[in-house]
Amino acid sequence: MGKKILMKGNEAIGEAAVRAGCLNYFAYPITPQSEVAEYLSRRIPEAGGVFLQAESEVAVSYMIFGAAGAGARVFTTSSSPGISLMSEGLSYITAAQCPAVFVNIMRGGPGLGGILPSQGDYFQATKGGGHGDYRLLVMAPASVQEAVEMVMIAFPLAEKYRNPVMILGDGLIGQMMEPVEFPDHLRTDPTDKNDWATTGMEFRKSDKPNIVKSLFLDPNALNENNLILKAKYDRMKAEDIHYESYNMEADYKVLIVSYGTMSRVCRTAVDNLKVNGFEVGLLRPKTLFPFPEKKIRDAAAKDSCQVVISIELSMGQMVEDVERCVQGRRPVKWYGECGGNIPTPETVMDVVTSLVGK
Amino acid sequence: MQTEIMFAGFGGQGILMSGKILAHVAMEQGYEVVWIPSYGPEMRGGTAYCMVVISNKPIGSPIIKNPSHLVAMNQPSLEKFAPHVKSSGVVLINSSLISIGANRKDIDEMMIPVTDIAVKTGNVRSANIVALGAFVARSRLLDFNMLRRCVQEEFKNKRAFLPINQAALEAGKKAVTEIPYVLNKQKISALT
Numbered sequence: 001m002g003k004k005i006l007m008k009g010n011e012a013i014g015e016a017a018v019r020a021g022c023l024n025y026f027a028y029p030i031t032p033q034s035e036v037a038e039y040l041s042r043r044i045p046e047a048g049g050v051f052l053q054a055e056s057e058v059a060v061s062y063m064i065f066g067a068a069g070a071g072a073r074v075f076t077t078s079s080s081p082g083i084s085l086m087s088e089g090l091s092y093i094t095a096a097q098c099p100a101v102f103v104n105i106m107r108g109g110p111g112l113g114g115i116l117p118s119q120g121d122y123f124q125a126t127k128g129g130g131h132g133d134y135r136l137l138v139m140a141p142a143s144v145q146e147a148v149e150m151v152m153i154a155f156p157l158a159e160k161y162r163n164p165v166m167i168l169g170d171g172l173i174g175q176m177m178e179p180v181e182f183p184d185h186l187r188t189d190p191t192d193k194n195d196w197a198t199t200g201m202e203f204r205k206s207d208k209p210n211i212v213k214s215l216f217l218d219p220n221a222l223n224e225n226n227l228i229l230k231a232k233y234d235r236m237k238a239e240d241i242h243y244e245s246y247n248m249e250a251d252y253k254v255l256i257v258s259y260g261t262m263s264r265v266c267r268t269a270v271d272n273l274k275v276n277g278f279e280v281g282l283l284r285p286k287t288l289f290p291f292p293e294k295k296i297r298d299a300a301a302k303d304s305c306q307v308v309i310s311i312e313l314s315m316g317q318m319v320e321d322v323e324r325c326v327q328g329r330r331p332v333k334w335y336g337e338c339g340g341n342i343p344t345p346e347t348v349m350d351v352v353t354s355l356v357g358k
Numbered sequence: 359m360q361t362e363i364m365f366a367g368f369g370g371q372g373i374l375m376s377g378k379i380l381a382h383v384a385m386e387q388g389y390e391v392v393w394i395p396s397y398g399p400e401m402r403g404g405t406a407y408c409m410v411v412i413s414n415k416p417i418g419s420p421i422i423k424n425p426s427h428l429v430a431m432n433q434p435s436l437e438k439f440a441p442h443v444k445s446s447g448v449v450l451i452n453s454s455l456i457s458i459g460a461n462r463k464d465i466d467e468m469m470i471p472v473t474d475i476a477v478k479t480g481n482v483r484s485a486n487i488v489a490l491g492a493f494v495a496r497s498r499l500l501d502f503n504m505l506r507r508c509v510q511e512e513f514k515n516k517r518a519f520l521p522i523n524q525a526a527l528e529a530g531k532k533a534v535t536e537i538p539y540v541l542n543k544q545k546i547s548a549l550t
């Protein structure tokens with residue numbers, strides 16, 4: 001760890017990627033994350049890498065596909081409407097089992113929506129976005145420091161699974177400044193990709209041509225490819241579920257499930273309510289896929305817990321996963337705003353206390 | 359212990375930079391800090407504000423309903439945000455551009471013509487630094503010497519503008535010592 005630096009989330013994400021050993025960045029600017037491209041347009045060439053502003057987000061996703069298929073570490077950043085345009089490519093990249101990192105600094109939607117923070121892309125990130133049976137490993141940072149760490153581990157995780165990883169942050173994660181330390185011990189060397197990537201025959205000690213593709217016209221071959229993908233998603237569920245528990249040792253009456261910036265507001269609400277003798281537990285998923293299913297199921301089943309609430313900057317997306325995990329053992333409620341305003345701790349306190357009355 | 363400071367004014371007045379320098383000072387003194395800009399579809403001349411949250415423990419909500427202190431560089435900002443400032447907070451009013459007060463008796467209001475002082479010091483664009491110097495001198499939230507260092511750091515790549523901003527910082531500090539404590543003399547407790 002080095003010295004603490006005061007940095008904007010977007011710039012810190014760019015720096016983290018460079019320090020993670022990623023020297024290929026293709027992007028198309030969009031608020032509220034354009035500072036990543038602004039920062040990297042200077043920083044990546046300086047580090048000996050490639051910065052390329054594409055003609056559109058659709059083009060970006062296929063540039064990523066090409067670079068990842070050729071075995072390079074590569075990433076992009078965008079915001080909600082831009083990620084929609086990249087979704088076709090994401091489906092292809094996932095089908096062809098190429099590792100890459102996508103960062104979505106979410107803004108309000110649907111449509112052009114607004115440019116203020118939102119978590120309205122939960123479904124898009126965790127359930128698809130593009131077509132077909134594919135999943136992304138999705139991580140949701142709640143601070144600039146955590147965004148840095150997640151970006152740095154995203155590259156080895158993408159390579160471990162040969163699958164795209166998405167960092168899903170709301171606009172505030174990109175826009176706010178916090179002190180950060182770059183954990184250089186998280187830097188990893190790229191894995192050997194010679195057995196599958198189109199790295200060039202002259203460097204490989206094999207005569208086998210590698211083919212990176214997503215087209216499988218033979219039904220058995222396509223089914224086989226989908227089984228391979230499914231096995232990877234099952235492995236993610238077994239090995240890479242991450243979450244943070246807050247005040248969960250208390251006999252909480254209400255369990256909040258919340259992620260990203262919204263979870264920080266909830267944390268302050270939990271602290272304030274505790275002073276008043278009202279115990280609330282907070283479970284913050286750090287990975288949205290795979291989702292901390294068992295942890296939520298067990299936490300909801302605690303004797304003291306009367307009700308579970310999903311608080312999110314969307315009109316009720318993660319709540320469906322929470323309901324799935326709680327399996328009817330407790331009532332599951334939702335609260336959220338989705339215009340760009342972030343509820344204050346006071347609002348969260350009112351919402352939470354109204355759930356159980358006096 | 360947590361303190362929140364809001365800087366507000368026109369876009370182009372250096373609002374975001376003042377907040378950033380203050381956040382930097384707090385970080386150098388070992389505090390946890392968050393700096394949040396107002397970002398929206400604005401342009402030069404539109405409204406701009408930023409919030410700096412300083413704490414001695416990890417900061418939960420970066421979203422603040424009632425800031426502890428306010429630095430208002432124009433009248434719309436004062437009108438909009440002064441009612442939300444916590445009791446006994448410092449409210450710095452740029453009296454060069456604002457003809458009214460905060461109309462509250464429970465705050466430490468100081469009217470300082472920061473824009474005029476900046477012009478007298480040599481450059482109207484350093485009004486934000488005059489205000490920053492005055493705010494830190496009055497609130498005593500953070501160490502003034504550290505502030506001097508952070509201003510120096512901020513302008514390390516714009517050396518030509520450093521002397522004028524250093525002068526602006528000192529002028530802001532001096533202005534505080536010259537004005538009477540007009541309203542109540544609430545002692546603003548430093549962060550502990």
